[in-house]
Amino acid sequence: MQRHLISAADLTRDDAVLILDTAEEMARVADRPIKKLPTLRGRTVVNLFFEDSTRTRISFEAAEKRLSADVINFTAKGSSVSKGESLKDTAQTLEAMGVDAVVIRHGASGAPYRLATSGWIDAAVINAGDGTHQHPTQALLDAFTMRRRLVGRDAGIGQDLSGKRITIVGDVLHSRVARSNVDLLHTLGAEVTLVAPPTLVPVGVESWPCEISYDLDSTLSKSDAVMMLRVQRERMNAAFFPTEREYSRRYGLDGDRMAKMPEHAIVMHPGPMVRGMEITAEVADSDRCTVVEQVANGVSIRMAVLYLLLGGNEPAVTHTRTEEK
Amino acid sequence: MSKILIRGAKVLGGEPQDVLIDGAVIEAVGTGLPDEGAEVVEADGKVLLPGLVDLHTHLREPGREDSETVLTGTRAAASGGYTAVFAMANTFPVADTAGVVEQVYRLGQEHGYCDVQPIGAVTVGLEGKKLAELGAMHESAAGVTVFSDDGKCVDDAVIMRRALEYVKAFGGVVAQHAQEPRLTEGAQMNEGVVSAELGLGGWPAVAEESIIARDVLLAEHVGSRVHICHLSTAGSVEIVRWAKSRGIDVTAEVTPHHLLLTDELVRTYDPVYKVNPPLRTERDVTALREALADGTIDIVATDHAPHPHEDKDCEWAAAAMGMVGLETALSVVQQTMVETGLLDWAGVADRMSFKPARIGQAAGHGRPVSAGEPANLTLVDTAYRGAVDPAGFASRSRNTPYEGRELPGRVTHTWLRGKATLVDGKLA
Numbered sequence: 001m002q003r004h005l006i007s008a009a010d011l012t013r014d015d016a017v018l019i020l021d022t023a024e025e026m027a028r029v030a031d032r033p034i035k036k037l038p039t040l041r042g043r044t045v046v047n048l049f050f051e052d053s054t055r056t057r058i059s060f061e062a063a064e065k066r067l068s069a070d071v072i073n074f075t076a077k078g079s080s081v082s083k084g085e086s087l088k089d090t091a092q093t094l095e096a097m098g099v100d101a102v103v104i105r106h107g108a109s110g111a112p113y114r115l116a117t118s119g120w121i122d123a124a125v126i127n128a129g130d131g132t133h134q135h136p137t138q139a140l141l142d143a144f145t146m147r148r149r150l151v152g153r154d155a156g157i158g159q160d161l162s163g164k165r166i167t168i169v170g171d172v173l174h175s176r177v178a179r180s181n182v183d184l185l186h187t188l189g190a191e192v193t194l195v196a197p198p199t200l201v202p203v204g205v206e207s208w209p210c211e212i213s214y215d216l217d218s219t220l221s222k223s224d225a226v227m228m229l230r231v232q233r234e235r236m237n238a239a240f241f242p243t244e245r246e247y248s249r250r251y252g253l254d255g256d257r258m259a260k261m262p263e264h265a266i267v268m269h270p271g272p273m274v275r276g277m278e279i280t281a282e283v284a285d286s287d288r289c290t291v292v293e294q295v296a297n298g299v300s301i302r303m304a305v306l307y308l309l310l311g312g313n314e315p316a317v318t319h320t321r322t323e324e325k
Numbered sequence: 326m327s328k329i330l331i332r333g334a335k336v337l338g339g340e341p342q343d344v345l346i347d348g349a350v351i352e353a354v355g356t357g358l359p360d361e362g363a364e365v366v367e368a369d370g371k372v373l374l375p376g377l378v379d380l381h382t383h384l385r386e387p388g389r390e391d392s393e394t395v396l397t398g399t400r401a402a403a404s405g406g407y408t409a410v411f412a413m414a415n416t417f418p419v420a421d422t423a424g425v426v427e428q429v430y431r432l433g434q435e436h437g438y439c440d441v442q443p444i445g446a447v448t449v450g451l452e453g454k455k456l457a458e459l460g461a462m463h464e465s466a467a468g469v470t471v472f473s474d475d476g477k478c479v480d481d482a483v484i485m486r487r488a489l490e491y492v493k494a495f496g497g498v499v500a501q502h503a504q505e506p507r508l509t510e511g512a513q514m515n516e517g518v519v520s521a522e523l524g525l526g527g528w529p530a531v532a533e534e535s536i537i538a539r540d541v542l543l544a545e546h547v548g549s550r551v552h553i554c555h556l557s558t559a560g561s562v563e564i565v566r567w568a569k570s571r572g573i574d575v576t577a578e579v580t581p582h583h584l585l586l587t588d589e590l591v592r593t594y595d596p597v598y599k600v601n602p603p604l605r606t607e608r609d610v611t612a613l614r615e616a617l618a619d620g621t622i623d624i625v626a627t628d629h630a631p632h633p634h635e636d637k638d639c640e641w642a643a644a645a646m647g648m649v650g651l652e653t654a655l656s657v658v659q660q661t662m663v664e665t666g667l668l669d670w671a672g673v674a675d676r677m678s679f680k681p682a683r684i685g686q687a688a689g690h691g692r693p694v695s696a697g698e699p700a701n702l703t704l705v706d707t708a709y710r711g712a713v714d715p716a717g718f719a720s721r722s723r724n725t726p727y728e729g730r731e732l733p734g735r736v737t738h739t740w741l742r743g744k745a746t747l748v749d750g751k752l753a
Contacts, residue, residue: 087640108642109513109524110594117593118638131642133524179524203529204521 004116004125005305008136008184013160016187020144021157022304023297029066030300037303039311040069046094049105049128050076050087055271056128056138059295060103063302067311072099087111088120095121101310102126109133124309132174138270139180141301143188145294146225149266162189167219169195169251170229170278171240173202177270178229182210193219197251199240200231216251220260227268228253228279244277254280258288266290328352329743330360334368334704336694338670344373346700349742353696366738368704374674376408376701376739378681378690379651380471380500380578381554381626384410384441386432387425388417393631393721395432398651399439401629401720403746403753405651406703406736407439409682409690410629414446415476421446421457423465430467438746442687445469447488447499451477456488463495470686473500475554476601478536480506485540489549498576498684500552501540503561504602508532513642515588515603523591525641528603530558537561541568541575552684553577555628557602559612566621576684578626579613581657582648586610586726596637596644597726600630617676618667624681627654631722649720653713655705656732663707664733670707689742700743709735719752 002010011019029035045064047057057073064071076090087106094102101124104112109131116125129135147156150164166185172178172194185192192210194201205212213219220226231247241247253267261267267279267289275281283289329346336342336354343358344351384398393401395412402410412429414420420429426443433441445462449455451474462469472492479485479501488499509532514520516527537553541564544551553565556577568575582600587607590598598604616622630647637644658677662668668676682691692698712731715723739747746753 087643088638106640108640110642111640113594114640131524176524179522202521203516203527204518207518207521 003309005136005309006113006116006125006127007134008139008180011136011184011187013187013189016140016143016184017158017160019140019301019304019308020147022308023144023300024153024157026303026307027297027300029303030296035066036068037066038068039307040064040067043100043310044070044072044098045101045103045306046072046074046099047103048074048076048090048094050111051105051107051129053105053129055295056105059298060128060302062299063306066299067303067306069306087115088118091115091120095123099123101306103128105129107131126305126309129176131176133176133179135176135180136184137298137302137305138177139184140305141294141298142181142227142268142270143184144297144301145268145290146266149290150224150264160188161185164190164224165193165222166190166225166227167193167195167223168227168229169216169253171200171231171235172196172205172229173200174232174235175229181227182208186210195219195251197241197247200235216257217260220257221262223261223265225266225268226253226261230270230272230274231278233274248277252278252280253283255282258283258286268294271295327743328363329366329740330358330363331366331368331373331702331704332360334371334373335670336373337674338372341369344694344702346740346743349700351694351696351698351700354694366704370708371737372670372705372707373694374406374670374703374705375678375691375694376703376741377406377655377677378685378687379407379410379627379629379654380624380681380685381475382410382412382629382651383415383631383647384412384429385416385631387428391633395429395441396436397719397721398629398631399433399436399441400752401649401651401718402439403739403741404719404736405653406655406705406739407651408701408703408739408741409440409442409687410651411442411444411471411685413475414444414473415451419446419450420444421449423458423461426462426467426469427465437741437744439741440687440690442685443467443469444471444473444475444500447472447474447479448484453477453479453481453484456484456491459488459491459497460495463497470497471500471552472497473502473554475500475502478502478504478506480536482539482543486543486547489544489551490547493549496686498550498552500554501536502554503533503536503540505532505536512603513599514591515605517588517606519588519591525591530560530605533558533602534560534564537564541565541573544575545571545573550574555580555583555602555626556613556622557583557605557609559609562612562616562621566616569621576623577621578624579617579622580628581625581650581654582726583613584610584617584661585657590726594641596639596641597648597724597728599641599644599646600648601646614661614665614667617662618672623676624684625654625658625676626681627651631720632724633722637724647724649718649722649725652718652720653725653727653732655736656734659707659734660732700740702740703736704738706735706737707733709733711735
């Protein structure tokens with residue numbers, strides 16, 4: 001493992017499988033009456049959020065606390081980008097306080113990379129979402145969810161997602177989730193198809209290791225998982241598509257479309273969902289929709305990442321997988 | 326001592342000759358010239374060029390003296406072999422009145438390192454709405470002949486047309502920063518494979534090309550002269566080539582950084598590579614080099630854009646756009662154009678002195694190295710190799726993309742009207 005987690009593209013297959021396997025061990029902690037491990041006792045982790053994201057912050061915080069880390073939440077709401085020196089100054093302040101890891105969410109693509117490589121700080125940097133660039137722990141929790149559902153909870157250990165066909169639908173252009181997932185799923189052997197109106201696909205996408213389609217219906221029957229992305233309503237005003245209804249008709253997932261998917265196929269969403277536009281309530285509330293599981297899995301994945309980056313070589317949990325075997 | 330003998334210099338890269346300067350003027354060029362009463366500069370193996378002329382410099386004064394001043398900027402210019410620079414109008418206040426351009430011009434004259442020819446804004450406050458008093462700026466002591474809203478595009482087609490027409494009255498030229506504003510909202514880097522991967526807002530080539538296409542057509546329609554600033558894409562080259570073949574009076578410039586660097590460098594997220602127009606692709610770089618060689622692109626201009634450290638030592642999106650360039654321009658041109666065989670030194674003199682002086686009508690600059698001409702000269706040690714060290718820059722700002730990069734060539738001497746501004750690589 002590297003010292004930082006900046007991009008899903010930085011992970012090798014073995015790194016990624018190790019994280020997923022470790023997350024399975026972490027998930028068992030959640031089933032215990034006392035959901036806590038001593039692994040990061042005495043370590044300080046800062047959640048440095050320049051952009052609002054209650055869900056991601058709480059998920060990281062839960063993971064950190066379950067590993068017994070000391071947690072500092074730093075929320076720099078507002079337009080930090082307009083006075084960019086604040087990232088450096090804030091980072092150095094935290095460094096001076098002896099922080100071991102920084103979990104950073106930032107509106108500017110590349111901010112975590114800058115933090116990790118600029119020499120401003122020594123702490124490990126974990127990217128919790130940067131601009132429209134990357135959100136690697138989201139991709140890991142998505143992969144974890146897919147592996148559990150499509151390969152199996154125990155059967156999945158040590159496995160990747162070879163041969164699985166994943167369709168990602170929606171605002172690819174502005175989506176760090178799509179970028180991260182394309183990178184990681186490709187590394188894990190899955191075949192990815194991006195589906196979006198052409199206005200929401202970035203110029204230059206042809207270099208990505210995936211297929212592109214503008215037609216949702218033709219991809220559904222060949223998908224093991226369909227991941228719906230959030231579409232922000234303001235995109236409509238910027239003429240990315242004519243109307244919300246038209247978007248919904250062409251790229252929304254409703255019951256009829258879900259029926260075209262194979263029996264075993266799942267529906268995913270990074271949340272928060274815009275019901276009625278990108279996904280209907282019928283689909284969102286169905287058994288095949290993994291949104292809630294994704295949230296739970298997020299904690300396990302983040303525990304695994306923190307453990308692997310900070311925990312050194314000690315076993316993650318008392319009963320490791322090898323011992324069980 | 327008013328006489329200087331430059332001995333054995335390869336004038337414009339040709340056979341070694343002696344050049345005798347008397348006062349502000351070149352007295353003689355030949356072999357075996359007498360050194361009586363003259364300070365002798367041994368120039369064995371070095372190349373002597375006419376003083377370089379930069380049609381596109383940001384001196385930041387007035388308003389951003391923390392980035393650069395006329396003094397520090399002209400010292401940087403002298404270090405880079407320049408004897409004349411055109412100072413862009415996007416200062417605070419904007420150089421859109423006779424008062425501001427006269428101030429900048431006068432500072433250049435007072436400091437004496439390099440002639441400073443102010444560029445006047447096309448529109449009041451660079452706002453693109455109302456023509457600035459172009460005539461008053463031309464008639465001022467600064468004698469402005471080049472007008473530009475650089476930093477911003479004159480995107481309103483009617484305003485651009487009027488400006489092109491209006492400056493005909495006094496032989497001026499409008500230098501366009503070609504950037505369609507709507508197509509570049511939120512733009513952070515070249516739009517393409519790398520931007521898609523990095524998730525940075527794209528600056529598409531077509532945003533530059535569409536404005537150039539429009540402006541050459543406007544220039545043709547009204548019979549005016551238009552100059553395209555920092556052309557950066559292969560498509561722009563094609564449009565300018567077409568326009569020239571059609572007889573349209575268009576000239577174009579390319580920056581050294583667009584001749585050498587590509588958007589692959591943005592993968593570092595290091596804002597030192599953030600510039601407008603952005604670094605493009607290898608294919609664009611190749612097209613720009615070829616176009617400069619074949620004359621489609623007329624000149625090299627630095628777009629020297631100094632910024633203080635804090636404006637670059639931050640995350641990419643927050644960083645200022647621009648790079649300093651005066652002190653490294655000739656080295657980059659040597660590497661990309663001379664050492665690749667695309668241009669000889671006479672070609673470099675043409676693209677970096679003769680033509681920019683002609684486009685900007687810089688009197689006394691861009692003249693042949695021959696008897697009776699003003700002694701504006703630059704001596705280059707072309708055999709030199711060394712890593713760029715910004716600590717040695719004369720510019721107040723250090724935002725160079727070449728730190729630590731080995732570049733060939735070093736300017737050792739610069740003379741402005743016979744007065745040395747740079748001697749043995751040190752400012753006089």
